[in-house]
Amino acid sequence: MPSLDDLKKRIKSVKSTQKITKAMKMVAAAKLRKAQENAEKGRPYSKKMQNIILNLTRSISDPKNAPKLLVGTGNDKTYLCVVLTADRGLCGGFNTNICKLAKTNFKKILNEQKNLKIITVGSKGFDQIKREYGKFVIKKYSFKEKKQITFEEADTVGNEIIRLFNKNEFDKCILFFNNFKNVITQIPQAQQIIPADNKSSETTEENSLLYEFEPDEDEILEDLLPKNISTQVFKAFLENAASEQGSRMTAMDNATRNAGDLVDKLTINYNRSRQASITKELIEIISGAESL
Amino acid sequence: MSDKFTFEIISPDKSIMKKDTTEVIIPAYEGEMGILKDHIPLITFLRPGKIKIKDTNEEFFVEEGIVEFANNNLLILSSTAKNISEINKGSKEALIANAEKRMRESEITDKEKYLLSYKINTLKNFSL
Numbered sequence: 533m534p535s536l537d538d539l540k541k542r543i544k545s546v547k548s549t550q551k552i553t554k555a556m557k558m559v560a561a562a563k564l565r566k567a568q569e570n571a572e573k574g575r576p577y578s579k580k581m582q583n584i585i586l587n588l589t590r591s592i593s594d595p596k597n598a599p600k601l602l603v604g605t606g607n608d609k610t611y612l613c614v615v616l617t618a619d620r621g622l623c624g625g626f627n628t629n630i631c632k633l634a635k636t637n638f639k640k641i642l643n644e645q646k647n648l649k650i651i652t653v654g655s656k657g658f659d660q661i662k663r664e665y666g667k668f669v670i671k672k673y674s675f676k677e678k679k680q681i682t683f684e685e686a687d688t689v690g691n692e693i694i695r696l697f698n699k700n701e702f703d704k705c706i707l708f709f710n711n712f713k714n715v716i717t718q719i720p721q722a723q724q725i726i727p728a729d730n731k732s733s734e735t736t737e738e739n740s741l742l743y744e745f746e747p748d749e750d751e752i753l754e755d756l757l758p759k760n761i762s763t764q765v766f767k768a769f770l771e772n773a774a775s776e777q778g779s780r781m782t783a784m785d786n787a788t789r790n791a792g793d794l795v796d797k798l799t800i801n802y803n804r805s806r807q808a809s810i811t812k813e814l815i816e817i818i819s820g821a822e823s824l
Numbered sequence: 825m826s827d828k829f830t831f832e833i834i835s836p837d838k839s840i841m842k843k844d845t846t847e848v849i850i851p852a853y854e855g856e857m858g859i860l861k862d863h864i865p866l867i868t869f870l871r872p873g874k875i876k877i878k879d880t881n882e883e884f885f886v887e888e889g890i891v892e893f894a895n896n897n898l899l900i901l902s903s904t905a906k907n908i909s910e911i912n913k914g915s916k917e918a919l920i921a922n923a924e925k926r927m928r929e930s931e932i933t934d935k936e937k938y939l940l941s942y943k944i945n946t947l948k949n950f951s952l
Binding site: 573583682743744763766 | 834835836837838839852853854865866867868869890892894899901903
């Protein structure tokens with residue numbers, strides 16, 4: 533049985549923790565609104581970009597000579613996995629979910645006797661991955677000091693991917709990130725960006741128009757595809773940022789509520805033992821008086 | 825209304841503008857291009873230059889971008905579009921200086937040179 537003093541201290545510490553989690557929740561809620569807005573604003577760009585590329589792909593004259601970024605190298609040997617996580621913890625299962633998905637994929641790739649290369653973005657992801665797959669990590673990025681992630685950061689990562697691709701360092705590139713669905717649900721996702729995966733969207737838009745191209749299709753594609761990589765990375769960044777805040781908000785909300793429950797329980801405990809000690813003292817006094 | 829089409833500029837982080845207009849002039853890769861309603865579907869690049877909206881006389885400076893015109897929707901995707909009224913003398917000088925510095929570097933390709941010279945020229949022609 534802890535003493536009254538211990539209980540009092542305990543209650544105090546839980547209460548101050550609750551204050552912190554509550555504050556974090558509110559900060560996350562405010563940031564979430566902004567991040568969500570950004571994610572929604574960013575969606576049209578990447579969507580339209582995909583659309584244009586789709587239109588171009590359809591009208592490409594010679595599929596054999598199409599840019600490699602679109603059709604792939606023809607090999608299937610080396611995989612580059614880009615794992616996007618947050619730089620901060622205390623956001624529930626956010627980072628763990630991405631890493632879990634990534635690790636299952638790593639295992640699959642290695643089981644198939646293929647080469648694996650990893651780029652991590654965000655320090656938390658690297659921390660979780662380095663223990664098992666540290667030797668595969670070829671580069672790690674962290675934008676901790678940046679308050680808001682802009683297109684420039686995405687461009688750095690995108691350019692690095694393209695540079696590696698042009699050096700024939702890998703055949704396929706997969707992005708891992710959390711897709712923001714709503715505040716409570718974020719779905720970890722693996723998206724293949726090289727070669728471009730157009731199958732999913734092909735069915736949605738059937739009405740292909742005859743476009744006039746200037747300069748010709750191949751030249752446009754060659755310029756557009758690298759840009760598309762950066763755009764996809766940027767989209768993943770935005771989705772991730774929104775997911776992180778959403779996930780943190782729910783996690784902190786739960787923590788606040790749990791702290792509240794804990795305080796209630798401890799308070800009851802405290803009151804009971806206080807009363808017990810008073811009763812004990814009373815009995816002592818009475819029995820002392822009786823014996824006189 | 826009948827001779828208007830929808831014009832939209834989107835940057836990676838937001839939609840910069842969207843409105844109905846009758847004529848837009850864009851600095852396409854192979855020369856300036858005026859676009860009216862019912863233009864043939866088109867996909868092209870932008871080189872550095874000015875996008876001009878005839879109706880409102882609004883102007884945007886772009887360094888690069890992709891243009892798609894289809895179903896009377898003119899769509900410009902660019903990460904560098906700026907409304908000219910937002911560019912002041914200082915930022916303009918900085919852009920020019922940057923481009924000129926790049927020009928002097930040795931391992932630059934002809935294509936890049938061509939784009940840069942366009943950028944410098946358009947910037948210099950701004951009357952601020």
